[in-house]
Amino acid sequence: MFPLDQPGPTAFYLTLYLATFVLHLLPMAYVVAGAAVLLVRTLAGARPVDDPLAEHFRQWLPFILSVAITAGVAPLLFLQILYHREFYTANVLLFSRWMAILPVLVVGFYLLYLMKGDWLWQRPLVVRVTAAAVIFASFAFIGWSWSENHLLSTAGQAVWTEQYVAGRLNYLPGELWPRIGIWLSGVFPVMAAIVTWPLARGEDNADLSATASRLAMFAAIGLVVSLACIGWYLGVLEPAARTAVLDAPLRVWQAAFVVGAVLQFAAWILIWRAGRLEPLPRWLATAGALFMVAALAVGREAIRTSRLDMTALLPRHQAAAQVGGFWLFATFLVINFAAIAGCVYLVARYARPVEAERAMDKRRPQR
């Protein structure tokens, strides 16, 4: 079974890369799709006071964005061990186009804080929509850049030379479009599954039937479009890469993909019909999203390994495996997880709900 069928050191780093990459993909999906929903709801004239989705995303997007960024560091480390030369060659060739993700990320991050406060929501519609549109465009641009960089890194010496000679700062092969289509639509069902949990907690106090139906619609459309884009992508892939994805070593992952899709469709049909976020469909949607994301991450890696000479990369992986430090890494992993969990627990336990905060503000004597 891929990636365990690879030589020991390669399998070890691939497994760590994939496990940590999935941890990046989940909050990333929440951020991209959440920003899109915030934009759509703002365009429809919704405000946080009367729209649970707008309220949820404006409160939580800044925090989950920092989770997505932090969770990107671990796969980045394993990526550098696995594909050092390929990754950095693509970085250097794309140069300022690649580095642009940093200022763009800063702009998106700070605009999220503007959205979190009350000031922006008292401005005219055009200002609110512009802010939401810039936020979504920033994150879509960053995801796009990761895709471009990824594809260039697997393109090989002939393309790198041609890219360098032409002095081009972008790389737009035909397979980029279905690839972007997959993640740009696939993020919606993942986001929707995550959001059901916090929203369901407020269901006792508010009628969330319109919100539940809206979430089901976002998730179902995202699922259908991402499945169509996967078909499109398989159609444009070169035969070796297509075989790598559809071959026997990926059977378990192919099964996980199908089960994941079925669970999610079942969950969203149940939610749509009930107009409520019941626990069973929430679990089904979450498990289905996890299965599908994991399967897609592994399939994505099978495409990359089919394009690269993995035998030539093995000595690097072996050398890295000799360096040691695994237990130090494992210790800090546990400490960091505990520290993050502790922070989240403290905030969740002692933070006052926004409504309570606002009510207190009103009661305070005015000067």
Ligand code: HEM
């Ligand atoms: C809002 C910000 C971000 C978004 C929307 C985003 C989105 C994405 C997407 C869509 C991919 C997959 C691209 C593909 O396979 O076609 C990806 C890959 C990746 N991202 Fe992020 N990302 C963000 C921030 C970050 C940050 C800040 C880091 C590092 C600290 C990071 C680390 C990674 C890594 C290591 C990969 C795998 C690259 C590869 O295997 O070639 N991401 N990201």
